[in-house]
Amino acid sequence: MTDTAQTPAIDRVAIVGAGVIGAGWAARFLANGLDVTVTDPDPDAEARLNAAVDTAWATLAGRGLAPGASRERLHFTTDLEAAVAGAGLIQENAPEREALKRELLARIDAAAEPNALIASSTSGLKPSTLQADCVHPQRVLVAHPFNPVYLLPLVELVGGERTDPAAVERATAVYRAAGMRPLVVRREIEGHVADRLMEALWREALHLVNDGVATTEEVDAAVVYGAGLRWSLMGTFLTFHLAGGDAGMRHMLHQFGPALKLPWTRLEAPELTDSLIERVVEGCEHQAAGRSVAELASRRDEFLSRLIDLVSEYWPEAEGIEGRI
Amino acid sequence: MTDTAQTPAIDRVAIVGAGVIGAGWAARFLANGLDVTVTDPDPDAEARLNAAVDTAWATLAGRGLAPGASRERLHFTTDLEAAVAGAGLIQENAPEREALKRELLARIDAAAEPNALIASSTSGLKPSTLQADCVHPQRVLVAHPFNPVYLLPLVELVGGERTDPAAVERATAVYRAAGMRPLVVRREIEGHVADRLMEALWREALHLVNDGVATTEEVDAAVVYGAGLRWSLMGTFLTFHLAGGDAGMRHMLHQFGPALKLPWTRLEAPELTDSLIERVVEGCEHQAAGRSVAELASRRDEFLSRLIDLVSEYWPEAEGIEGRI
Secondary structure, eight states, rough: OOSSSOOOOOEEEEEEOSSSHHHHHHHHHHHTTEEEEEEOTTTTTTHHHHHHHHHHHHHHHHOOOTTOOOOGEEEEEEEEHHTTTTTTTEEOOOSSSSHHHHHHHHHHHHSTTTTTTEOOSSOOOOOHHHHTTSSGGEEEEEEOOOTTTTTTHHHHHHHTTOOOOHHHHHHHHHHTTTOOEEEEOSSTTHHHHHHHHOOOOOOHHHHHTTTSSOHHHHHHHHIIIIIIHHHHTHHHHHHHHHHHHHHHHHHHHHHGGGGGSSSSSSSOOOOOOOHHHHHHHHHHHHHHOOOHHHHHHHHHHHHHHHHHHHHTTTTTGTTOOOOOO | OOOOOSSSOOEEEEEOOOSSHHHHHHHHHHHHEEEEEESSOTTTTTHHHHHHHHHHHHHHHHOOOOTTTTTGGEEEEEEEHHHTTTTSEEEEESOOOHHHHHHHHHHHHHHHTTTOEEEOOSSSOHHHHHHHSSSSGGGGEEEEOOOTTTTEEEEEEEEEEEOHHHHHHHHHHHHHHOOOOEEEOOOOTTTTHHHHHHHHHHHHHHHHHHHTTTTTTHHHHIIIIIIIIIIOOHHHHHHHHHTTTHHHHHHHHHHHHGGSSSSSSSSOOOOOHHHHHHHHHHHHHHHHHOOOHHHHHHHHHHHHHHHHHHTTTTTTGTTTOOOOO
């Protein structure tokens, strides 16, 4: 069996697929001082890749590059096997089609060094499915990033049935070294965690537009000027914990729990059992880490006040475009 | 019929219900230089109200108060009718129970000046239901804010079957004068627009916790470190427009449209008909206002780079609390 735990730090990454996500990975790894080889079957992809990396580089250089980081350490080839050879990490970003990804991962697996990590950027497919045709599936996992990949810190790491837990652990260190925040997902599930949440919101948004309740612009305004401002600091649970007043989430579930039965979305909620209530309340209390709702709220307000000043420089009307609402 | 269009600017507001939302409204209107009378049947509510307004005032004073704005222009009474008399706007914030709100709005309607606006902060109930027992329903509407009400700009305005459109128009001016961004909802629907989106995400989050896929902390991390950072600038549609590369939303729907049939959430999506595709693509193109995806992306990156620096001062680890992931 391949030894996935005892391997040196990775200095060369292969990126398979040069679309928006692949180019984003390339820019992130380059800025972190690695050698990056990108491969794509379309020879025209190289020009698009270079343009995308140039754009990202402007921001990344402004934020500070790692020692030795260079735009010149980017290489492109249409030859998949050549790109993969010698890479410590291979990041796959092919279109979201199961058969295509399975075949590609099997080819990558066959061509890669025995101890290389192989990660798929899939937003929705399960690693157990993707690794099914690989000869060395123990180093194959999902590492799902968020656009723009070179700025957003989240990466969801998901192991499949045949993934070695040590490979997930090693991947955690690799992505953390690249400036990311790896979230190891406890159980594989379609859409992992973040995209399930986004997809629920997205599907409800499509229903609203389809039913003529709101335009895309109005839906976006409803996100941006309300909850969206809060979500860069606190997620949905901590947000509701603060909306509950001094008694926090426990009061909130008492007050708004019954609304879970109301038709406020087309998505049916789970039964709010005592055990779910306890799990949610205890989770929020753990996140609060001993801070009272008042302390959290005052910190949130200071943040929001600064954030509102910052975004007002970027919202459409700051560009002279008529405000969305 | 009451003349709802030709009335002077509002200088006195009555707030019915002194919870988190009621106190938030009080602070916002006070900071905008209005007289505010809050009423609540619980005499202990006054102390909590004062504490909440004190907390909000620290932030509001730092942001700059309107001429004449004073914390001293806040009054409290347990007498609903006395609070309502002479107010140009009455904002109702009772618990989210239909019968209670209907009865309260009928009492407010009977006690209010004939040309006063009456708005409910309900997150989910329809205005046609809420105004059913009022004698002058033409000036009754929903004005749904977001916590913290004194900072977040969004307010959803929804008229019912018997609401005079002129009352909605007048309310738009009143809330705009109080520093808000009113979103007039085209059609009444349970949960309006923003809460349907938030509720879809919230229900999916509860399923993930209930099924043991993630803890509340992990769900929140998945929001904050990924999509949440983007949602303070761009909503779900414009975000996906940018993820589609140069071809924007049209490419995105081509690439991820089929995923709407996959089990990435428990929420079923609408059929992606040609007409829905056109509506979504045209909406995004209107929002883009002639700017290319590359231009939008470069502006987003500049914003995100500054936002990441700002939030890193406030994320838990900045307080010495172990990072959530």
